[in-house]
Amino acid sequence: MHPAPSVIIFTTLSGLGFGLLFFLGLGQPAVTGTVAFVFYAIAFGLACGGLLASTFHLGHPERAWRALTQWKTSWLSREGVCAVGALIVMGLYALGAVFMDSQWTLLGWIGAALSLATVFTTSMIYTQLKTIPRWNMELTPAVFLSFSLAGGALLAGAEAVAPWLLAIAGAVQLAYWAKGDKALEASGTNLGTATGLGDRGAVRAFEPPHTGSNYLLREFVHVVGRKHAQKLRMIAFVLGFALPLLLILTPVQGVAIKHVFAALAVISHLAGVATSRWLFFAQAEHVVGLYYGKR
């Protein structure tokens, strides 16, 4: 799949933002006043920034509101509904925390649930696609949810759970790569089933339908970056999980240094998740590539 920057930025930033909103909704940390303002500004900045980025790849962004209508069948529509719901509920909750010095617990819990639901519905947009076996696995929602929770815990300064959540997210990442590498073969789809000619002999793409490129090849057959996939996996794993874990577990003296270490952990995690997300798209093979003798 073509790793479109808009979608990578969207899933990375909004995943982190909704992760932070989840913890804030649970009252972790139970902040009010100016400190709360900073926390909510970061969370809304990430969540909304990501959502805005996702509209950049639309052919008609001005019609985006229509995407809220088909929640009965469409995961993309459900994601839109959950995102709007989470932002409204958490916005009200933030108003209480910042300006009225109060924690409306029930509202926070609803907001936290909607934030997590947003991340889950995002992941289901990819998971539902049988055409991309590497995404069509139960581990895909696990990747999105565990990353979002780990990043949210890091940003929220939830010291008790952050190391565990980072470790879990790292493990889920490794499992996803291991299983994903076998997914296309395991799906049973190949040029033989694609053409229906497989039982007659070995099928080979002899001549493509056109001499130039087309939308399908640009969108679905991305092979450029796969060469460095193993190195990028190492970078993603170290930056995303190993280094942040090391940074938050290192015992340090003083609040200032602790904050610097925490900030470094967040930046490292963000860079690692963005790299992982790039691989998520670049390594995903769409079965339509088979028709072109590619994958």
Next chain:
Amino acid sequence: MTELPNSTDRKMGLVIDLDTCVGCHACVISCKGWNTENYGAPLSDQNPYGSDPSGTFLNRVHSYEVQPEQGHAQLIHFPKSCLHCEDAPCVTVCPTGASYKRSEDGIVLVNEDHCIGCGLCAWSCPYGARELDLAEGVMKKCTLCVDRIYNENLPEVDRIPSCVRTCPAGARHFGDLGDPDSDVSKLVAERGGMDLMPEMGTKPVNKYLPPRPKDTIEEEIDILAPLLAPVAEEPQGFMGWLDKALDKLPGGAN
């Protein structure tokens, strides 16, 4: 809207004969022509006369080589367009309701005024049947020439999809695949019409007729074989001497 109909009154679709298709691409051109001038946004081209031309097409013809374990390889031309699936994933994933399947004839269409151009329907299609038009920013797909097949302004002979009307080899057939007594259904039954990627669970309406087995006339050709056999496997006489002499020169033989 994006909920699929439980059943459709008819299942209009195409039957494509892989045995007959000669790979001339006439269906591709007639499709592009008709659908650029008629239903919906035109099918645009980008940089059509430049060094890297590309464009939107609703129908494309691939060519495949099939090498059986025994015998000669076979070349098969393979036209591919929307299969108007009964269980069309492109419809249910649409967030806006722009994609829909008609309950009266099963045709899958896009309401271009509601399409936001997110591309998810193209992601969900295993067959590459949908292409986002770069000029219009909306999704384009085969309409089964919905503006021809019911068009009473056209002579009756033309009330079939443009690709079917154009095919000079008679490799494309149009009809109701939901009616077991229709010509296309009989053709599918007789020739063992098949689905593409049945494991995807899309239940395509369009069917492909597999190539007929090659005849085995080679056995009979043996009558003439002695007359056609090579005279000498090894070079003789002057050519033999030259071959040996050249072998002895330094530089080695290939």
